[in-house]
Amino acid sequence: MSAAAASPGGRMRSWMAEAYPICRSITGDGVRRTLDMIEAALPSGVSMTRTGVPSGTQVFDWTIGDEWNVRAAWVDGPDGRRVVELADHTLHLVSYSAPVRTRLPLEELRPHLHSMPDRPDWIPYRTSYYHRNWGFCLPHRQLESLEPGVYEVLVDSTLEPGELVYGEVVLPGAGAGEVLVSSHVCHPSLVNDNLTGLAVATELIRHLAGLEDRELTYRFLFAPGTIGSLAWLSRSAHVIPQIRHGVVLTGLGGGGPLVYKQTRRGDAYVDRAAEHVVGRRGGEVRGYSPYGYDERQFNAVGFDLPVGRLTRTPHGEYPEYHTSADDLAFVADDELEESLTALVEIVEVLEGDRVLTNLSPYGEPQLGKRGLYPTMGGKSASDVVMAMLWTLAYTDGKASLLEIADRADLPFAAIRAAADDLLDAGLLG
């Protein structure tokens, strides 16, 4: 293993580079190969469970469609030269393109070609999941240069009964309650959206697997967007009541600050935990909106699960979004590592927050005689002392450590460490 791969950032980059060329969609072998790759990266003793939901299955208001696979797809020009070739870039083919082999003049081909006039060198990402069609995407500069004449088109795809597949990784905890971490596996060669989500989720599994004591159970869901999370919801009636907190992971690189999107209700505990962490890192907190990723399904009125979303700059707010410019160069290792760190900090809150009681509540206890205070008076208190004073001032049997940290404007970890010292000194219980 190289030095780079030994760091979280290096491991995530290597994984993304390998997963990048796979042609994923909401069904098909691309999803299976991606789940294989996630499974291969899991730490020892941790395994993935896969579920296949057959085509034709009703999942709430939706129906699982035929499975889509593609062997080859291209367009040849009037001069016989290859104009567009799926093997060059998975974005070249409109996802779920129906099979076709035909020859047709440019003017008839034209409605099947998609480009971005304002970004003439980029290939856009297009899908047609629920409307049978076919199409190709290419740089606008290339589209503009196409000569009149007859083109030959091949889409060697199949749309046949099969299944929609999703994977779950469960890390059991000692107590009741689950944390749902969900990241979509359906996007082809787009790195920020969403190889970053998959890579960071996998690293988070490594971190959690290494924790000695986990109170909560962590359930990682790797499913195709929308229909995949709905399929999981339809098969998880026994799990749903256990979910206490949740977060959707996507777009965790690409510059810009961390952005946490609140749950629909906006007052869930995970909102408080994530706001504390993301806010202290200079990130943004945004209210819920019904547009986005699978948080839409988890938060729907009928489920009402407290699932937020962590991204950096959200979808649609950076020009590279859903284009070939969302490539490996678009995300940096330190961006992914900060996203991972923020998630680890959120987990520390979920695991470590509690309500404690000051056992020496009649005035301030004498910290000095316990070796917890500087001996020479007259100067300002250190951060460590301040964290203890805040903790003692508000551990009234009602406020939690997270609430105290927010009130004190100190990191949760500082209040948690102070509480541990005070517990050791017998001042809290």
Add this chain to the structure above:
Amino acid sequence: MSAAAASPGGRMRSWMAEAYPICRSITGDGVRRTLDMIEAALPSGVSMTRTGVPSGTQVFDWTIGDEWNVRAAWVDGPDGRRVVELADHTLHLVSYSAPVRTRLPLEELRPHLHSMPDRPDWIPYRTSYYHRNWGFCLPHRQLESLEPGVYEVLVDSTLEPGELVYGEVVLPGAGAGEVLVSSHVCHPSLVNDNLTGLAVATELIRHLAGLEDRELTYRFLFAPGTIGSLAWLSRSAHVIPQIRHGVVLTGLGGGGPLVYKQTRRGDAYVDRAAEHVVGRRGGEVRGYSPYGYDERQFNAVGFDLPVGRLTRTPHGEYPEYHTSADDLAFVADDELEESLTALVEIVEVLEGDRVLTNLSPYGEPQLGKRGLYPTMGGKSASDVVMAMLWTLAYTDGKASLLEIADRADLPFAAIRAAADDLLDAGLLG
């Protein structure tokens, strides 16, 4: 009818131009003539009820005073030339001036003359309803030029037992509950304060009369300020319990943004509705203050009616306020029309808001198969789709459409239209 008069702005301007020269006060024939003019402008099938409350009647803490009428009033100078003439401008005479015919030197006349030194060309508006007195108002420049000598003064007025008159126009609704719309009729030749209120109220009656289904009853009150609204309150014990929402209309032209003044409690439903409409139009929302117009009476502790107030720049905040510069040129048609539109939008909220329930609450329903979603994925959702998604996300049987519109930062009409589409599709109930 001219083209101008066919538009709401044109109609309102014509009406105001005709009503401008009438010498109104809190009692007297000026009020009767103004009510005649409003009645004449009502749509067919709609009528006005008038109530006369005799002089001497006790209304709560107040007593209806004598009725004031004036036939003529002027001041002649030492050289016999007319210095001030009521027929030139109704503001020339202090309202409720007692009758007088006398000759007196300038130094004795001077205390009866009112002007604005800082606005030397404008005539101020002064009243002396409850303190028997007489006086004239004139431009300061003119006052300064008065020569010493003996002046002749005539105020040919009467202050005799009569009545205070107010008018009501009621548009019945199908359900319970009334909306009170009140606008004062006591101000003489001042356009923004308050011919605009009367003109916009009359147009709003036209609009409401044309609605097919009205759920609420709309009660328009045209009464003299303070004593008139108190007289109405004293005679309306049967109506008061029905009032659900209310708004005082005045100062609806004159530039500046729309300004909504909240009810005394500040948390009435009409506050939410008006804040939504006025806020989206770039207007201001202000807290209650016990100074202003008849909202003071309706909101008094003993009545506690939820009556807000709609103006543009409020009284006292523009230099033309209560001067001859508040004339027909001071208000523009588009200002009045926007005020009317805002009121129509508030009515749309009052009539159209409701609590609905998502009938497909388990995840997002598949809008595409119902023709409600674009078929090609990968781009942003349209405003119409977003309005549907917001509506589906929050129709939990508790949130109203207005609350959803505020949360979504979308116009109520957009959420209402989305809800109608979703109702048609069977997705809401």
Add this chain to the structure above:
Amino acid sequence: MSAAAASPGGRMRSWMAEAYPICRSITGDGVRRTLDMIEAALPSGVSMTRTGVPSGTQVFDWTIGDEWNVRAAWVDGPDGRRVVELADHTLHLVSYSAPVRTRLPLEELRPHLHSMPDRPDWIPYRTSYYHRNWGFCLPHRQLESLEPGVYEVLVDSTLEPGELVYGEVVLPGAGAGEVLVSSHVCHPSLVNDNLTGLAVATELIRHLAGLEDRELTYRFLFAPGTIGSLAWLSRSAHVIPQIRHGVVLTGLGGGGPLVYKQTRRGDAYVDRAAEHVVGRRGGEVRGYSPYGYDERQFNAVGFDLPVGRLTRTPHGEYPEYHTSADDLAFVADDELEESLTALVEIVEVLEGDRVLTNLSPYGEPQLGKRGLYPTMGGKSASDVVMAMLWTLAYTDGKASLLEIADRADLPFAAIRAAADDLLDAGLLG
């Protein structure tokens, strides 16, 4: 008495000038002499009660230590010249320095010397209450110039069983409930921290003693910081349940705006009262923090007393804090007088706030017929009329006069005066 001394500012300055040279600490004769000086300044008929708590007494988590007194302390240089002399400035000696008489080379003396490299002309303030040690403080410029060689050191102090002393001044009120006003007496020659607190507290006693009717009992506590307030709390179990409001006074000069620090809960009545007063004076309101003065003890979870703190620029936020630059020149008379005025205004709220009921609630009462309104209409209402209108609008039997003043954005005194006029007119009850 000089003219200056006849004014509150002059009296406070004279008092501080006399108290400045006394060597105070948390125990010892310096505290006794300071209490003597406060007692001497009390108005006739008002007396101070003193309590001595013996060394070795346990007060909650703390123990009263030995009493510290010092007769002399100095350092002589290798050439026999006096380098540091306690008689020159009480800050020269680390408070609670243990007795020592020794000769030692500079390198061994050096760890016992404290200075401020960034403020080379100032003497810092240092204490060592709970860690037996000795030391001297001096300007950094002087410390830098010390020649190598053998120095002679004398600290002629005693640390022996004695007592901790605090004083109380109680001004009884007609009703139930007490107001605690606390100011620490333990700091040596530092003017803002805390001769200003003691001087303003003494003037406030003069003011309160002169009031005809006091509803509340006012209890002034003059105690050493931390251990002194804890000692008082340990001996005051009968008083604590009576305390309704409280304020710690310190740092009431020295420029900067008034700063009110909230109680721990932040929603006590004294918070509302002080915020009203301090806010209207352009001051700042800050949330509670567990660092500061004796508010830490009063607000501790076990006592939970509603005690805020009034200062100007708080401790640690001005460079002169805890240095010899906090001298008589650092505070100005008008700063102290404004602090006193703010406290008097807070007392006016505590004493004068009440819930009244509008007895003429059906519309606005006719103020004019009661001589409470200008007779000529058409202009803006005066401040006096506005205060009456606000009072009438919200005296619904629930809102207090302070709440009305805040809502009206008017001084409490204006609303209180309006309420008095309306009570006289029979409009309130």
